[in-house]
């Protein structure tokens with residue numbers, strides 16, 4: 001079983017509270033989502049492989065560690081996942097970005113795929129799938145299915161707010177992946193929204209409601 005981790009650093013908790021507030025407007029919401037994603041990137045990249053290199057310090061020749069050059073792709077689930085991409089790229093600037101477009105049907109809550117565009121070599125990359133919300137888990141499961149069908153193997157899922165129902169469903173469907181969130185909430189309501197949550201992340205990021 002992959003790991004499940006709530007990244008409960010005080011800076012992250014503080015920023016998450018800011019965006020949960022219904023009075024937080026689009027500009028600040030967008031900025032703070034990116035800030036949280038940047039802080040989470042630090043933790044989710046913790047097991048990136050290192051290799052040793054020999055360098056000359058001003059004092060002496062020395063063997064030190066450097067990233068081994070393992071290739072990375074960040075894969076946002078459209079639309080709301082887009083809000084996390086720039087923050088992740090701040091810390092992992094060489095990453096490529098793939099896109100998976102899904103929307104959740106409002107009645108059935110089932111995800112519908114409408115766009116997939118990925119780097120050609122996803123089988124060689126560490127993949128970070130990003131989406132602010134893990135609710136029923138249907139969207140994350142479908143996105144990861146899409147990556148695995150195309151050869152992706154090394155996959156981590158990074159979200160801001162998770163519902164216990166979504167974590168369970170995602171772990172059952174894809175027991176090999178690691179799941180990270182900034183907050184584990186209480187439950188889903190009848191309409192499929194996370195409680196307490198932060199509302200519709202896509203609408204709040206893009207100002208569409």
Ligand SMILES: O=P(O)(O)OC[C@H]1O[C@H](OP(=O)(O)OP(=O)(O)O)[C@H](O)[C@@H]1O
Nearest residue numbers: 078079080103104135136137138139202
């Ligand atoms: O875990 P689930 O029950 O599948 O729900 C989570 C999904 O719902 C939201 O997307 P939405 O369908 O609202 O699309 P949007 O990002 O375009 O707003 C959210 O960004 C996730 O992708």
Ligand SMILES: O=c1cc[nH]c(=O)[nH]1
Nearest residue numbers: 135193194199200201
């Ligand atoms: O609470 C929720 C659940 C799904 N998608 C959202 O944007 N918010």
Ligand SMILES: [Mg+2]
Nearest residue numbers: 200201202203
């Ligand atoms: Mg939405």
